[in-house]
Amino acid sequence: MDNTKTYCKPNWFAYTLARFVSFLFATFIFRRKILRNEVRHAKGAYVILANHEMALDFVNLIGATHRRMTFVISNSFYQTLPVKKILDWMHVIPKQQFQTSVSDMKKMKAVIQAGQPLVIYPAGLMCEDGLSTPIPRGTFKFIKWLGAEVYIARSKGTYFNMPKWTKGIRPGRTTLDIYRLFSAEDTAKLSVEEIQAQAEDALLFDAYREQEELQAFYSKNNDIRGLENVLYICPHCGKEYTVQSSGVDMLGCSSCGYQVRSDRFGFLSRISSFGPVIRYVSDWSSNIQQFMLQQLESHPEQKCSVPVDISMIDSKTSKFVPAGSAELTISAECISLCGKVNNEDLQIEVPIRSTPTLPFRPGQYLEVQHGLTIYRCHPQDPRCTTKLIHTIKAFYQLAWAEGAEN
Numbered sequence: 001m002d003n004t005k006t007y008c009k010p011n012w013f014a015y016t017l018a019r020f021v022s023f024l025f026a027t028f029i030f031r032r033k034i035l036r037n038e039v040r041h042a043k044g045a046y047v048i049l050a051n052h053e054m055a056l057d058f059v060n061l062i063g064a065t066h067r068r069m070t071f072v073i074s075n076s077f078y079q080t081l082p083v084k085k086i087l088d089w090m091h092v093i094p095k096q097q098f099q100t101s102v103s104d105m106k107k108m109k110a111v112i113q114a115g116q117p118l119v120i121y122p123a124g125l126m127c128e129d130g131l132s133t134p135i136p137r138g139t140f141k142f143i144k145w146l147g148a149e150v151y152i153a154r155s156k157g158t159y160f161n162m163p164k165w166t167k168g169i170r171p172g173r174t175t176l177d178i179y180r181l182f183s184a185e186d187t188a189k190l191s192v193e194e195i196q197a198q199a200e201d202a203l204l205f206d207a208y209r210e211q212e213e214l215q216a217f218y219s220k221n222n223d224i225r226g227l228e229n230v231l232y233i234c235p236h237c238g239k240e241y242t243v244q245s246s247g248v249d250m251l252g253c254s255s256c257g258y259q260v261r262s263d264r265f266g267f268l269s270r271i272s273s274f275g276p277v278i279r280y281v282s283d284w285s286s287n288i289q290q291f292m293l294q295q296l297e298s299h300p301e302q303k304c305s306v307p308v309d310i311s312m313i314d315s316k317t318s319k320f321v322p323a324g325s326a327e328l329t330i331s332a333e334c335i336s337l338c339g340k341v342n343n344e345d346l347q348i349e350v351p352i353r354s355t356p357t358l359p360f361r362p363g364q365y366l367e368v369q370h371g372l373t374i375y376r377c378h379p380q381d382p383r384c385t386t387k388l389i390h391t392i393k394a395f396y397q398l399a400w401a402e403g404a405e406n
Contacts, residue, residue: 007114010068014089022059029169030161032060035177039065039151045112046149048178051132051203052121053155054162056169060176061119061153069117072108074124076359076367076374079313080320096369097124097359098136105142112148119153122203125359128164128230128386129285130207134356134393137400140196143187150182152202159207160218160266165226165362172218208280211266222249224262229363231284232386233291234258236275241383292387293394296332300398304391305329306384308377310341311365320376328368328377330391332398337368337375348375353399355392362386 026032039048042065050061058071071092078087078094087094093111095104111118122139123132143150157174181202182190190198225245234242237256246252250271252259258275260268268284270277278284296302308328311320326339326346334349335358348370360366363382366389368375379385 007070007110007116008091009114009116010070010091011089012068014086015068018086018090019063022062025056025059026063029171030056030060030158030174031172033173033175034064035175036179037064037176038179039117041065042117042149042151042180044149045115045184046117046151047112047143047146048117048119048151048153049143049181049199049203050119050121050153051155051205052123052126053132053157053159053205053207054126054164056162057121057126057155057158058119060155060158060174061178064153064176064178065117067117069119070108070111071119072104072121074359075372076313076369079374080318082318084318096372096374098355098357099369100138100142105145109146112146118146118148122199125357126162126164127159127207128360128362128389130159130280130282131285132204132206134396135200135203136354136356137196138354140199141192143199144190144192144195147184147187149180149184150187150199151178152181152199153178154202156205156210157207157214157216157218160211160216160221163226165230166223167226170218170220172221173214173216175214206280206282208266208282215265217264218266221266222262222264224249224251226362227251227281229383230386231281231288232383233288235278235284235287240387289390289393292390293397296391296394296398300332303329303331304388306388307380308337309380310337310339310346311376311378312341313374326375326377328379328388330388330395332395335368335392337377341375346375352392352395356396357389357393360385360389 073092073094075094075096093107122135125133127133154177161170228243228245231243233240234253236258239255242253242255243251244254249262259272261271262268267279306328310324310326312323314321324341326337329336334351336349339346358366365376365378
C-alpha cells in the first residue's frame with residue numbers, strides 16, 4: 001500500500017463492514033451516546049482530532065458520517081492486527097508514534113487535497129491512569145500546515161471500557177461529542193500557539209474527574225487487579241514496588257500496611273487507619289510523576305539503565321517474537337539501546353526532546369521506535385516498566401522547559 005502522493009479512497013465493502021461491526025460494539029458494548037455530531041453532514045476536507053482513552057476508540061467514531069474517513073493509526077497496532085488486509089483496503093495511514101516522516105505527511109496532505117475527511121489521534125497512546133498522554137508540540141504546526149477545517153471528537157468514559165492495566169472489555173456508558181473547533185480560515189490566521197492552546201483545552205482529560213459527572217457503571221469496574229503496575233509507589237511510606245493487589249478490589253502496601261479499596265465507579269477510598277486519602281487513580285499517578293520530576297530536576301545528570309529482552313515483529317506471523325537483548329538507558333538527552341538483536345550489534349538513540357512518552361503495557365513492556373523499526377523491550381524486572389515511562393515523561397518535560405528558558 002503506497003498512497004504517498006495520491007489519495008486512495010477507502011474500499012466501500014471493507015469500510016462498510018468495519019462500520020457495521022463498530023456500530024454493534026458502540027451500541028451494545030460501549031453504550032455510546034452522541035451529544036453532538038457536527039460532521040454528520042459536513043462536506044469538503046476536514047480534520048478530526050480525537051482524544052484517546054482506549055485501544056478501540058475508533059469504534060465510537062467511524063460511523064459518525066456516511067463519508068468514508070481516512071484514519072491515522074499506530075504502526076505497531078497496524079502491523080500486529082490479524083485484520084491487516086482489511087486495514088489495507090480501508091487505506092488507513094500507519095505511522096510510528098511520536099514520529100511523522102515526510103512520507104506520512106504527504107499521505108495525510110493528499111487526503112485533505114482530495115477534499116476528504118482525515119482522523120487523527122494526536123496523543124498517540126491510550127492512557128494508563130486516566131490522564132491524557134502529552135500531545136507532541138509538532139502536531140499543532142502540522143495541523144496549521146494542513147490548512148483544513150478542524151473538528152474535535154471528544155469521548156468520555158472509554159478509559160473504563162478497556163483499562164490499559166488489565167485485559168478484556170468492560171461494557172458501560174460512553175459519550176461522544178463532535179464539534180467544529182476551527183474553520184479553514186481560522187486555521188490559516190491563528191498562530192501555532194493559539195491552535196495548541198485551544199486544541200489541548202478540548203482534548204486533554206482526566207477520566208476519573210469526568211466520571212464524577214458521568215457516574216456510569218462499567219462491568220467489573222471495582223476489579224483493580226493489575227493497577228499495582230501503574231501505582232508502583234506507596235503514597236504513605238514512599239517505597240517502590242510494595243503496592244500489591246489484595247483480593248479483587250483492594251490495593252495495599254506490603255511494607256507499611258496502607259490500603260485502599262475501589263468502588264463500582266472506580267473511585268478509591270482509604271481503608272487503613274492512616275495514610276493519605278486519595279480518591280482518584282489519576283491523582284495517585286500524578287503524585288508519582290511529580291516526585292520523578294522533582295528528583296530529576298535536582299539531579300538532571302541521573303541516568304536510568306535496565307537490561308531488557310527484545311522482541312520484534314515477524315513479518316510472516318505479524319507477531320512479536322524474541323530477537324535478542326540489550327541495555328536500555330534513559331537520560332536527559334536520549335533513550336538508547338545497546339545490545340545484540342538478530343545476531344547483529346544494536347546501537348540506537350532516540351532524542352528525549354521528540355519523545356514525550358513511549359508505547360507500553362504496565363508491568364510488561366515498552367516499545368522504542370527507531371525509523372520504521374519497533375523494538376519491544378521487556379525489562380528483566382517488569383515491575384519497573386511504568387517507572388521508566390515516568391522517567392521519560394519527566395526528562396521530556398524538563399527538556400522543553402529548559403528550551404523555553406533559553
